[in-house]
Amino acid sequence: MKKIAYFDASVETPEEIILAADMVPVRLFGNPTIGIDKANEHIPPTHCVWARNILEQAINGLGNDIKGMVCTHGCDCTNREFDIWLECVNLDFLFFLNAPLKRNEISLKFFIDDIKELILQLEESFKIKITTEKIQLAIKKMNQIRELLKEISELRVDMKLKGSEFHALVKEIQQSDKDKMIEKLKLKLIEIKERKPFSDENLKKILLTGSVIDDTEFIKFLENVGYQIISDDLCIGSKYFWSKVNENGDPIKALAEYHLNKPIYSTKFPSFERFETLKNLAQTYNVDGVINIAQKFCEPVLYGHPYFNKKFKELGIPYLFVEMEYNRESYKQLATRFEAFSEII
Amino acid sequence: MSEVKKRGKMLNATNKLKNEMGRHFLAIEQAYRDGKPTAWATAGTPVEFLYAMNVQPMLPENSATISAALKKSQDFIELAEEEGFSYDLCSYFKTNVGAVLSNADMSLGGTRKPTFMLSSDVICDTHVNWFQVQAERFNVPHFTIDVPHVVSNTNNRQRDYFKKYIKEQLWELLDFITEVTGNEFNPERAKEVALNSYELGKVWQEVFELRKNIPCPVSTRDTFGGLFPLFTMTGLKSPIKLYKRMYREAKERVDNGIGALEQEDYRLLFEGIPFWYNLRFFSNLERWNAIIVYEPYVYAFTKYTNPNLTKKMVIDNPVESMAELVLSFWYIYDLKTRFEKFKETVRDWKIDGVLLHNNMSCRPNACGMYDLKRKLMEEADIPTLVIDSDMNDPRKMNETQVLNQIESFIEILRKRKKK
Numbered sequence A: 001m002k003k004i005a006y007f008d009a010s011v012e013t014p015e016e017i018i019l020a021a022d023m024v025p026v027r028l029f030g031n032p033t034i035g036i037d038k039a040n041e042h043i044p045p046t047h048c049v050w051a052r053n054i055l056e057q058a059i060n061g062l063g064n065d066i067k068g069m070v071c072t073h074g075c076d077c078t079n080r081e082f083d084i085w086l087e088c089v090n091l092d093f094l095f096f097l098n099a100p101l102k103r104n105e106i107s108l109k110f111f112i113d114d115i116k117e118l119i120l121q122l123e124e125s126f127k128i129k130i131t132t133e134k135i136q137l138a139i140k141k142m143n144q145i146r147e148l149l150k151e152i153s154e155l156r157v158d159m160k161l162k163g164s165e166f167h168a169l170v171k172e173i174q175q176s177d178k179d180k181m182i183e184k185l186k187l188k189l190i191e192i193k194e195r196k197p198f199s200d201e202n203l204k205k206i207l208l209t210g211s212v213i214d215d216t217e218f219i220k221f222l223e224n225v226g227y228q229i230i231s232d233d234l235c236i237g238s239k240y241f242w243s244k245v246n247e248n249g250d251p252i253k254a255l256a257e258y259h260l261n262k263p264i265y266s267t268k269f270p271s272f273e274r275f276e277t278l279k280n281l282a283q284t285y286n287v288d289g290v291i292n293i294a295q296k297f298c299e300p301v302l303y304g305h306p307y308f309n310k311k312f313k314e315l316g317i318p319y320l321f322v323e324m325e326y327n328r329e330s331y332k333q334l335a336t337r338f339e340a341f342s343e344i345i
Numbered sequence B: 001m002s003e004v005k006k007r008g009k010m011l012n013a014t015n016k017l018k019n020e021m022g023r024h025f026l027a028i029e030q031a032y033r034d035g036k037p038t039a040w041a042t043a044g045t046p047v048e049f050l051y052a053m054n055v056q057p058m059l060p061e062n063s064a065t066i067s068a069a070l071k072k073s074q075d076f077i078e079l080a081e082e083e084g085f086s087y088d089l090c091s092y093f094k095t096n097v098g099a100v101l102s103n104a105d106m107s108l109g110g111t112r113k114p115t116f117m118l119s120s121d122v123i124c125d126t127h128v129n130w131f132q133v134q135a136e137r138f139n140v141p142h143f144t145i146d147v148p149h150v151v152s153n154t155n156n157r158q159r160d161y162f163k164k165y166i167k168e169q170l171w172e173l174l175d176f177i178t179e180v181t182g183n184e185f186n187p188e189r190a191k192e193v194a195l196n197s198y199e200l201g202k203v204w205q206e207v208f209e210l211r212k213n214i215p216c217p218v219s220t221r222d223t224f225g226g227l228f229p230l231f232t233m234t235g236l237k238s239p240i241k242l243y244k245r246m247y248r249e250a251k252e253r254v255d256n257g258i259g260a261l262e263q264e265d266y267r268l269l270f271e272g273i274p275f276w277y278n279l280r281f282f283s284n285l286e287r288w289n290a291i292i293v294y295e296p297y298v299y300a301f302t303k304y305t306n307p308n309l310t311k312k313m314v315i316d317n318p319v320e321s322m323a324e325l326v327l328s329f330w331y332i333y334d335l336k337t338r339f340e341k342f343k344e345t346v347r348d349w350k351i352d353g354v355l356l357h358n359n360m361s362c363r364p365n366a367c368g369m370y371d372l373k374r375k376l377m378e379e380a381d382i383p384t385l386v387i388d389s390d391m392n393d394p395r396k397m398n399e400t401q402v403l404n405q406i407e408s409f410i411e412i413l414r415k416r417k418k419k
């Protein structure tokens, strides 16, 4: 089956449209174990490493199944780098989706126009027809995934599911055939529910937030320090299944509404509203602490940190902020900071 | 390196710039005394609408450049870093945070609490994040304009609904201003302001046209400073007069074959924001009889560079025209257009070499620079040099290294000329 990749700093790409085009949406992730020499010839070293890492993979080739790429408006990096992709990535279909910065009626109308343009360009390029019925079917499918994931995610709280296992699962879904994943999730749910909770005596319950965190090894590393991620507001996490798309009415409008009604990302305005989401999650799950991770040079998260620091202090919720390099060696160097935080909470 | 140091000539009119800046700051003082509404605005927002609605604009970016010129920016930046803002964030932003924290006077780059803030993501996300941080601190309303990102393969169909989106937000902005200040939008006043803005931009473009001449009559001594009114006073009458004086003087130089440099051997283009804490750096170029004859960054703020937009359209439909303008702004050109524009400029301004400032503060501007360099060199045979530095943070400037790089670059240009 043909695939369409998407490069998205959050998860605002309407995968349903790609599914309705009878193609598999595949989210692009970084790989912290590779060198990024080729990308460095295009992008200065003081720009987001994660985005450079993905460009490196794209220059090297994303595989024969991948027939195109959608880049969704995120931060200055993802937005500006799209033109570089056009220069040096060998794909015939490259589309920039302008997911709006703001959330109101005007931006909703604009987002609908932009999704319609995506549909038009997919239809023109691949000589296909993306029908309303197909979009509606895709929405149903994705809603099923959202529902299953939501239920599974709660098992982190019950200490039946490690944060890292859950992380790997969400990643897999974002890259795989959705029908197969629905079957897998159904079985997984039954299997995990039957598990005996692991001992949580010494585990610190954490709410994880920040830039895109896509290396499951990093979550494992946090677990080795003594943390269990029981909640998050991440794109490889709850932002992927926060709510469901309305299955009645105009499906394109429903998709746009769904994305604009989710809790806001650090890349959108007003991103400080994220604090309300984080506060609610921290209080609902009674976490021991909040960890905010910024990928090196990730401006959206760097701008937000002092505000969150102040607000969590006011609430008396322990908060740790860490700027991280995108390679596994650096995790080890950060171990003492994570250990120290674990001791004080 | 040549030992002889020749001083480039500044236009007499440029000396009057101080008065113009003074006028701007007095207007701000007066607004506070009179209780008139004030607004912070980021570069690229329609400052014209503020003037049209009797709101006094203040541009913290310009204030930040003043701090840098007075060698104050580093202190302010470090203060912001103590607050938790990363070493890697934009130094204009951090200068402003530090200046506000230390209650700095306007003459040192301080900016007072406004009635509201106006930002946009047309140039960078920093603008939006910056004002979000400061609006929260000052507890004032903040309006941001979302400008869709134009990329190299954006088609006309898309441009149409992009424009519609911007236009709707501009009307929303006018309502917002009325709601916050009580001031109504006056279409007649808006036309007058649009006309002034248009004229200001056009006179500045004419000054740039004169720079096509060999020798070039105007150097960065005039342009970097001369930029100030384009940001802060666009829509007012007084800076037009100043620019006209600059133009007349430059024209006289051209008519008499006089250049800003005594001896002009190399004509350069400088892309990016200058190092405000070290403007002296640019006079160093004179050692090699090199002169910068074009700065896209400066030219960008003349705004009216879209040939499809006539004076009549600007005056008759200020809101509609503004929507078109923000989508066709030099500073945010997509890579393909940027490259074409560079090639054209190099040809028309008879440029020998291009300097690109890889500004560590300004990722949106630096992004694509490596490809731009490669394309200019390989596809257009234009010598190009990338300089790593920062516009407001002197810690990120290694002057000796940069000068050495430039010296080698000039050597390349010299050899090419000999051929």
Ligand code: SF4
Pocket (backbone or CB within 6 Å): A009, A048, A049, A050, A051, A074, A075, A076, A077, A078, A211, A212, A267, A295, A297, A298, A299, A300, A301
């Ligand atoms: S990690 Fe941050 S800087 Fe990098 S692409 Fe994502 S939002 Fe942008």
Ligand code: SF4
Pocket (backbone or CB within 6 Å): B061, B090, B091, B092, B093, B123, B124, B125, B126, B127, B273, B361, B362, B363, B364, B365
């Ligand atoms: S220097 Fe660049 S990042 Fe900073 S405010 Fe200006 S345009 Fe934005």
